[in-house]
Amino acid sequence: MKRIEVIERLLPKVVKASASAEQFAPSNIALCKYWGKRDTELNLPINASLSVSLDYLGSHTRLIPIEGQVDEVWLNGQQLQPGAKFSRKVSEFIDLFRRDQLLYFRVETRNNIPTAAGLASSASGFAALTLALNDALALDLPSEHLSILARMGSGSACRSLFTGFVEWEMGQREDGLDSHGIPLDHHWPGFCIGLVEIDAGEKATDSRSGMQRTVETAHLYQSWPLQAAADLSRLHQAIAERDFALLGQTAEQNALSMHATMIASWPPLLYWQPDSVAAMQKVWRLREQGLPVYFTMDAGPNLKLLFQREDRDTLLQHFPDLETVEPFGH
Numbered sequence: 001m002k003r004i005e006v007i008e009r010l011l012p013k014v015v016k017a018s019a020s021a022e023q024f025a026p027s028n029i030a031l032c033k034y035w036g037k038r039d040t041e042l043n044l045p046i047n048a049s050l051s052v053s054l055d056y057l058g059s060h061t062r063l064i065p066i067e068g069q070v071d072e073v074w075l076n077g078q079q080l081q082p083g084a085k086f087s088r089k090v091s092e093f094i095d096l097f098r099r100d101q102l103l104y105f106r107v108e109t110r111n112n113i114p115t116a117a118g119l120a121s122s123a124s125g126f127a128a129l130t131l132a133l134n135d136a137l138a139l140d141l142p143s144e145h146l147s148i149l150a151r152m153g154s155g156s157a158c159r160s161l162f163t164g165f166v167e168w169e170m171g172q173r174e175d176g177l178d179s180h181g182i183p184l185d186h187h188w189p190g191f192c193i194g195l196v197e198i199d200a201g202e203k204a205t206d207s208r209s210g211m212q213r214t215v216e217t218a219h220l221y222q223s224w225p226l227q228a229a230a231d232l233s234r235l236h237q238a239i240a241e242r243d244f245a246l247l248g249q250t251a252e253q254n255a256l257s258m259h260a261t262m263i264a265s266w267p268p269l270l271y272w273q274p275d276s277v278a279a280m281q282k283v284w285r286l287r288e289q290g291l292p293v294y295f296t297m298d299a300g301p302n303l304k305l306l307f308q309r310e311d312r313d314t315l316l317q318h319f320p321d322l323e324t325v326e327p328f329g330h
């Protein structure tokens, strides 16, 4: 189904830029990954996923209506060329809302996480942009619809509309109106995420083309939807029972299984660097010594550690540069 048909179901045809707007959305880390699309135009996933939002780490986006024929896009304080990849993605997303109307914006996005380093800044970016458009155009849409719209910018963005644990239900409908984020009603005080930055540079293959290549070329991918479904139910159980070992093991195994499908693609996709492997081995060693720490990784070389607050100081001795976040507050 075409995006425009879905947009017609969600948005009024005539919109008006009534005001400037500024919004924040958090980045999110998937514990059960979204990897593979059944519809590339609408970003409809092959499997359901589950993430945790990163509290204060994410994107601030400001929209200012301007006179003109093109959007002005600023990223982290620098104006981008209209042809730049990020500018085009932003403008094409705003096209969904303005359709034929001559409504242009100065878009200022600031990420307090490294852009395109596998730390999901596209998720928080599209979520913050969706929220800001909702305000600037006085749309007053319900959060489910905002999540569906953000998903069309970047799949994982549909989870960044919410805080805490969030499930992205894959849905069954062709128009994707049942495929959006849903916040879980569970808190986990003391649950921590640590960011191990191996390389903050732009990666060679983005998630979008990486997952497409995997779906098209990796035989191993056939086992992925089953694995993801089993992991999702294990994560629900772990969260409901606050069983940290079950959560950690499930998330780590899920991430490594996703990476196995990437490596089995052609041409092969290996996002790891030697330092990524060294960090994984350090985590395994610490676990053997009795420290309950696990990792997850996205389409990039960086690790995200999962641990509990009481182990933070010990962990910092081994990962001194660790940036830690408590998704459920202190």
Ligand code: DP6
Pocket: 029, 030, 032, 033, 034, 035, 043, 049, 120, 122, 123, 153, 154, 155, 156, 157, 207, 208, 209, 297, 298, 299
């Ligand atoms: C590995 O949401 O960036 O981080 O929908 O094509 O924009 P598009 O992909 P994107 O993919 C994220 C993939 C992942 C896993 C995850 O966050 O679930």
